[in-house]
Amino acid sequence: MNGLVRVLCLSCVCGVLFCCKSTPRKQSSREQAVNVTGDSVAQVRIKYAKGFWLENHDGYSVLNIKDPQESSHTRYQYALIPRGAGVKTPEGMPVVQLPVRSAVCMTSLQLSNFIKLGATDRVVGITSTRFLFNETMQRQVDEGKTRKIGIEGNFDNEVIMSLNPDLMFISPFKRGGYDAVKDIGIPLVPHLGYKEMTPLGQAEWIKFVGLLLGMEDVANREFERIEQRYNSLKSMVGEVKRRPVVFSGELRGGVWYAVGGKSFLAQLFHDAGADYFLKDDPRSGGVTLDFETVYNQAESADYWRIANSFAGEYCYDALKAQDERYADFKAFREKHVIYCNMREKPFYESMPAEPETVLADMIRVFHPEILPDHEPVYYDILKK
Structure with missing residues (x-):
């Protein structure tokens, strides 16, 4: 049938x-x-x-x-x-x-x-x-x-x-x-x-x-x-003593687009053993902010998550070329940008049905000692 x-x-x-x-x-x-x-x-x-x-x-x-x-x-x-x-x-x-x-x-x-x-x-x-x-x-x-x-x-x-x-x-x-x-x-x-x-x-x-x-x-x-796989991975970071802070989004047309603290992405970061920079924000959907607000809350954040469709090789120089102020973030200076190029990865086509794989990617970034052998599938640290 x-x-x-x-x-x-x-x-x-x-x-x-x-x-x-x-x-x-x-x-x-x-x-x-x-x-x-x-x-x-x-x-x-x-x-x-x-x-x-x-x-x-x-x-x-x-x-x-x-x-x-x-x-x-x-x-x-x-x-x-x-x-x-x-x-x-x-x-x-x-x-x-x-x-x-x-x-x-x-x-x-x-x-x-x-x-x-x-x-x-x-x-x-x-x-x-x-x-x-x-x-x-x-x-x-x-x-x-x-x-x-x-x-x-x-x-x-x-x-x-x-x-x-x-x-x-x-x-x-x-x-x-x-x-x-x-x-x-x-x-x-x-x-x-x-x-x-x-x-x-x-x-x-x-x-x-x-x-x-x-x-x-x-x-x-x-x-x-x-x-079972998701919850097993989640339990691995349940007792971590260090929870890095991560922020997300980019400026588009002068507006920074992010999501609230009750969102899918905030929960994913939490389950991976990190704290989202807007974790106390009560909203579950999209949030629009100005650069100054983001900078005040995320300048010293440990990681920066970006997902976009970039034509060509994405790198820190390309990111800085979009806005010089990006280089002032600690995550930029320490090369801690977590990146997914949706032109190269099935971000929407497969990722929604594979949250356990995305969680493993994030744990590998935030706590590499827990999953040292995991090969990134969707997200990885931007190297260049």
Whole structure:
């Protein structure tokens, strides 16, 4: 059955989701959900992710999705039913028949779940191949098995209609080009893993995709492996006596872009045995600062994390050329810049589903004596 399923992912939509307000559910009700894709009953246990959960009903389940970073009770709901089943579902609630057989992906982050599940054959449409690293996906594009559907705000609706996917993964927090798409009748389902505030919470969205594809068992096993490795690494630095301070971001257009102290990145640094320079900031999303504010808080920080798409060889001279003041940071002077070039590494395409690998990279930087033999995969100290 799995070999017959393909999936379509898009990154944004408005006005087409079944949305309601309700009181928050207790954690116990989030931990178990019945699989309705077959005769057997499989369990999906959610331990870290805050953005999705299931409610079981007679003959169908309701998939609930919310923004993990918002306290609002607004949620998006979909009735999940076995393919071809004549099940009565709530009026007006979008229905998704399981298992999903085809989908379109708007972002590389969405692709990461399909890659980790070995289900790239389900992806029939994507928006861009500019930084496509996965060889299997690239071959599917070259062979026409996966089509390019244009970019957000300028979709090729004829291509989308010809694909007629079972599902489109989207983000309801953006707008662009969905007026025509929403009338086709294709379920548009938010994939909000990128808004989770912990590395394991983000990685657990593999269960979200696995559920829709009828691959719960594969998703559960893969996540268990990720979780065990991540927590094992985390425990290695639990008793470290020295916790270096790290800051993140760069100036762009005169504004320094960073993230708050309750963010995914701040949690990753903490788990790797370091302190984020904004660890006391209560925000979970993006933070914009001026240079003086960053300098006052990070001038003496031990490390500086940067991830960008730089054409050519990135080095300290190139960094200084962007802004002379960068050279005043201690992390610059001591050559303690932690760097990932997204032109060369599958930063969004694979990293979200491999938090244990990213954690190992960070531990290797902050506490090299703990993982002396680890070979960096995504992040490494900028040498030149």
